[in-house]
Amino acid sequence: MALSWTELAPVDQPRDPLADFAVNAMARFTAADLDLSTENPSPERKSEYDDQWWLALVTVARGDDKVSSLTINELVRKAKDHYTKPLDNDLLIPGEYDGAFRESTDLDVITIYARRAYINAVNEQDGEDSLGIESIEVSFPLDSSTVNPSITEIAPIEMDLAVSDQTVVTAVIDHGIAIAHDLFRRENATGALALSRIDFFLDMDGTPDPNAPIQSTVGRVWTRDEIEQILSTNLHNGLLDEANVYRALGLIDWRRRSINSCAHRVSHGTHVTGLAAGYDAEDAKGVERRIIAVQLPTRLVANTMGQWLQQALEQALTFIARQMEHYTVGGAAQATPLVMNFSFGNFMGPHDGTSRIDRAIDGNLSKMAANSNRPRVLMLPSGNGNLSRCHAIVNLTNAMPSKELDWNLQPADRSASILTAWLPVMTPVKNGTVEMQVTVPGFSTPHTIIAGTAPGLTLLRDTNSSGVKVIVGMVVYSPPRFPTNRGRFEIYLVPTDHPVDVRPVARAGAWKLRFTKATSASDLSLNIWVQRDDTLPGFPQFGRQSYLSDGLYDRFSRPGGAVISDDALDHDSAVYRSGMINGIACGNLPAVIAGYVRSDRKMAAYSAGGPTLNAFRLPGPDASATSDDSVVLQGVLSAGSSSGSRVAMNGTSVSAPQVARWAADQIALSPATPFNRASVTAKALNDDTAGMDKPGLTRTGGGRMKLGSVFGDLRWSEQ
Incomplete structure (x- = not known):
């Protein structure tokens, strides 16, 4: 075999080479991984590979005035009128984007679903003029059975969830969330654990159901009423047939996919959700900690390239924002505080807050805050790449x-x-x-x-x-x-x-x-x-x-x-080692959490730090929380996949949700008081005053937060 280098002239180059590499150069590997054909069966029919939907983060081009953006509806019209052939069937606008958003001229980064033909057309040298997309960043192909290509703008539904002024919603975006775990349930009038604290669950691996109360562009949305119906059906003498529950929900389905995290003893999302919002049924606080859960697509998580999750994160934030409209306090909408947690990351990006995903996160959080007078805060891990030499x-x-x-x-x-x-x-x-x-x-x-x-x-x-x-x-x-x-x-x-x-x-x-x-x-x-x-x-x-x-x-x-x-x-x-902080944790608004060892209060060796290149935030994480109980007892305990089980998992992925739990408690004490990442840093500075043993700012941020161990007393009572 002979290697050769071929330089392309500027006119022959794709505008976004990484998107071209992911969609075209990697096609033979991706098709083999997914058992897809790359051959066109006929001139009129796409190949199996070409028929796949890719989730993409795109920057919308400016209009003629070079200030206002094009609208989403203009993007659709440009796709339909494309000079090569109509591409509107290869573009899917998320139904979660409402009519006002589709006509907005103040767009920066949005998510679209697109097939290969549209992505390649966007990547042509005239792609910005012909299709209105300034830049594009694609994911891994989604499971076609999870995408609803006929979706249009999803109409809002009438669903008022009356809650008290002490209620805080915790939203977890993760993978492998065993939503029937007893830490996420409470007792009904008969004492059976048949009531769920999960109000909304978007399973991005789910099969779309046209009869579901809430529609989605990808996956299946389950409401609390639907979840409780499945729980009641599978309760026998007070015991829940959890395997059957997860089969009914589609979280365990060996016919559709070979990876079913809820069938494992340890599932990342269950552990994280347990730390963020898990409560025993008899704990009254659990009643006031409502949950919105988003299960990330297995294909995107399994592919290992952390950047493939960025597009799904933007869609998850959009979904959460829409569901927050259903909560009312004394008849008032958008008056319920929200704490979110996303315990994933990657190494790439400019690390200065200007990447597409940093801008998308900040944009979503700003929009949420503008629609409410209650806190909207997102926790992110600082990452585990300190020793990775990357x-x-x-x-x-x-x-x-x-x-x-x-x-x-x-x-x-x-x-x-x-x-x-x-x-x-x-x-x-x-x-x-x-x-x-x-x-x-x-x-x-x-x-x-x-x-x-x-x-x-x-x-x-x-x-x-x-x-x-x-x-x-x-x-x-x-x-x-x-x-x-x-x-x-x-x-x-x-x-x-x-x-x-x-x-x-x-x-x-x-x-x-x-x-x-x-x-x-x-x-x-x-x-x-x-x-x-x-x-x-x-x-x-x-x-x-x-x-x-x-x-x-x-x-x-x-x-x-x-x-x-x-x-x-x-x-x-x-x-x-420095500078390995999570590449999507460099924006202006999220709170970023590092990890330390509880027993000796040293930073976990893997916990990544700054400096970031964003002058508008701390040079490292905002704070640190426990990621390991000790050098010997690694990790911290939280929910296993099965009810009643507790398992250990480490990493800054488990530090962030502990801070999310603390944040929910603090917000509940004074819901109208502003709360943001500066509040997290202030707590860290107060808990960890300057001293010879305090780790550097770029590793620990404001300091090591003193938070009570959520389930640590199962290891030793002194925690």
């Missing part, structure tokens, strides 16, 4: 104008590998300011791509068994664009292995990178991040994390061999 800072000076770095791809990695090197804010980037050389493992001749005013894209091709050259990678340079205003180099590589013969694959081993600045250029620093792609707990082996190295990075201390979890003051490697 961040580097390359400083280029006149004294040292070049720097070499290895990007190590592991064998048997079934996921794509992605690296981004961000330039500093620089508009414009003068031609030749800096260059990146890439050398493939086993080869000695590098390929060079140069930063400047024009985009650059080079395809790396290999020859398959039929003698056809196919893409195994892309090397990209993108000039600065508003609002990030930073140029970037990117490398996208296909998997290094696959159980189905879809070769060629990417070469495993050390990909040599060399960055060099021009003599005439000022000193500059590049921030490099590698995308997370390791396999999540409870899922079959899929991705294996790629990482950076340069020979100067010390993983372990000498003598002793203990893991080093903080960069030393004299750190001389380009690879850093």
Whole structure:
């Protein structure tokens, strides 16, 4: 097999190379993973792969005045009138977007559902003019059986949920949420645990039901009445047949998918929801802690590439906002406080609050706040990538104008590998300011791509068994664009292995990178991040994390061999632990929570920190909460998948929901008092005053919060 580099002229380049890579270059791998055909059965019929729906985050183009955005209805008209062929059947606008939103000219980032034909048309050089999309970021294909392609604008329904002024709604966006767990139920008049505290449950894996009280674009929405009907049907002598409940809800369905997290002993979403809003049936506080749950699509979670969840997150926030309209306090709508938790993340993005998902989160939270005089707050984890070696800072000076770095791809990695090197804010980037050389493992001749005013894209091709050259990678340079205003180099590589013969694959081993600045250029620093792609707990082996190295990075201390979890003051490697904070946790509004060990109050070695590059927030997380009870008793206890069970799970994923629980309690004491991420930081600063043993600001934020252990007394009574 022979590798070759092919540079594309600017007019031949896709406008968003990553979307093109995901939809087209990865097609043979994605189709094999999903057992889809890529062959068109006839000129009139799409292939199975082309017929898939992709969830996409898009930036809406500006109108003729260059200030107002196009409307969603204009996007639909442009798709219908596209000059190549009508594309309106390949575009699906979420039904959750109401008429007023569809006519809004104040749009930035929205979500759409699109097929391959529409995505490719958007990615053409004239895609912004012809279809009104400035930029696009796609997910992994959704399960077609979960998408309702005939959906139109979903009309609001009459459903008033009268609650007290002490009620706080906790919304959890996660995967594997066993909603029938006894911690989410309460007793009825006969003493049976037949009443649910979950008012709304969006299962994005569900099959759409045209008769359901609440419709959705993807999946199935279950109301509390429907959930309680299923609970009552499956209660026998006070005992719940939970397996049958989950079969009735579609949460366990081996015929449709091979991964059913609620059938496992430990499920991420159940554990997180237990910490955020789980209460024993006899605990009166549970009555005032109502729950909205959103189950993320299994396909997107299983794919390991954290960025694929960003699109689903935006849709989840939209769903939650709509359901909050049903709560009334003394007849007043939008008067119930809301605390949300999303315990996922990734490594990528500019880390400065300007990414599409950061803007989408801030936009949704701002809109929620504008519609209510009660708190609306979102908790996010700081991430677990502190030791992953997925961040580097390359400083280029006149004294040292070049720097070499290895990007190590592991064998048997079934996921794509992605690296981004961000330039500093620089508009414009003068031609030749800096260059990146890439050398493939086993080869000695590098390929060079140069930063400047024009985009650059080079395809790396290999020859398959039929003698056809196919893409195994892309090397990209993108000039600065508003609002990030930073140029970037990117490398996208296909998997290094696959159980189905879809070769060629990417070469495993050390990909040599060399960055060099021009003599005439000022000193500059590049921030490099590698995308997370390791396999999540409870899922079959899929991705294996790629990482950076340069020979100067010390993983372990000498003598002793203990893991080093903080960069030393004299750190001389380009690879850093700092700056690995969750890539979607850099916006202005969410509260970001790191993790520490309760017994010795040290930061968990894996807990990621800043600095972020967003000057409008703390340089690291906002606060820290317990992620491990001790070095020996790792993790914290919360709900297992089955009622009555408690299991341990660690990570900043379990720190964030504990703060969400505390926030709900604080808000309930004074619902009309403003509450935001600054309130979280204030609590942390009060609990963890300055001292010699206090971790640095970039690791712990305001400090280590002293929160009571939710279920820790089951481990030892002193908690």
